[in-house]
Amino acid sequence: MADAMRYRELRNSGISEGEIRGRVDRGQLWRPFNDTYLPATSARQLPHARLRALLVRLPPAALICRQSAAPLHGFGDFVTRTTDHRVHVLLPAGVPRPRLRGVVVHETALPAEPCLVDGVWCTSPARTAVDLARTSGRIDALPVLDGALRAGRCDLDTLAAEVALHSGLPGVVKLRELLKAADAGAQCRQESQLRLIAIDGGLPRPQTQIKILDASFITRYVIDLGWEESRVGAEYDGRSHLTAERAQHDRERHNWLAAQGWRMRYFTAVDIYRRPRHVVAVLRQALA
Structure with missing residues (x-):
């Protein structure tokens, strides 16, 4: 078992219920979410193991987004830090919303291009930056745009194109103005x-x-x-x-x-x- 598996999959592989509990107690299995298991070696070695495990529990269309996706793209340090450690997930409108502790689900009617980073399906760098900046205050929005540019995962034209796709949504007018001030030279x-x-x-x-x-x-x-x-x-x-x-x-x-x-x-x-x-x-x- 190299990646996340659910309880039923473990049982179907021939592992008994008692053995599953025993492996968890001995630290051989890690359970980051209910009904989701990772071998302890994978949890230590796989990048972003917790996010990879979460995607096993979510609908196939789910993508890690916003605060949780920014570190995947290299600009997490430019996002306002809070004590909220919940995982933010994007789902297309109409898809049943899972109820999981520690998970925030955002519904969207705007299609999002999937991006695979270290085995984690997430929103693209530009979509991540625009979603975050659009829903942040002005003082926190510019750092997100700067961070996305500094990380080298997108350029101003890509960000502008993504902003255009969000036309009519709250915060877009602010972003059009802030894009003029965005600069990849900011270091923090x-x-x-x-x-x-x-x-x-x-x-x-x-x-x-x-x-x-x-x-x-x-x-x-x-x-x-x-x-x-x-x-x-x-x-x-x-x-x-x-x-x-x-x-x-x-x-x-x-x-x-x-x-x-x-x-x-x-x-x-x-x-x-x-x-x-x-x-x-x-x-x-x-x-x-």
Whole structure:
């Protein structure tokens, strides 16, 4: 048994009810969902074993989607993190909805192209990004689009085509506008949000990943976000525990950039989520 099987399939293979219970108790079998079993070795070795096991319990048309599909495509870190660990599943309208603990079913009348990633059938990268961004707030939607682009699984044209397919649905107008600001250069969710705050605050659109060259024309540092012509940089500072070595590196970097005429401004999660006006005011003053 290399992949997920249901109780009936185990019994038909000649394993008794008592032996099934015994294997579960001994840790030889893993039961991620009721009536779904995986050998412990497969659970450890197979990528996304829990999702593969879940698909055994669902209708054939089911696809892993939204928050649960984003990590499969490489941009899960750009999705707003919550304590909700439920699996999100997409089903065509009219298909009976299974009732499983820990599973959220989304019905859709819009056909979704199946995509196979590590043995898991899921929505395509563009569909995953659009479904997520369309149903998220503005501050959380842009990071999803940035993440999809950064992962290299789709481009702006693919995202725009997917948005067009969703025409008339809630959140689509917002996405058409945000696509103009989407950028594959963002390295994390907060960088995307910091860039959006600047744009929404009426500042010129900042550049991403600005390479700063030394006297030998070799890249010395890279600034996450900034305005090269004005020599103003903005970065998200999410480090909660700095080592002495890292602190020294950051001081050297800051001093070197300052010597080159760069005015660096650093912002925390508190600034981004609670004081966006402060962020805009600080950047506007630096640009002025």
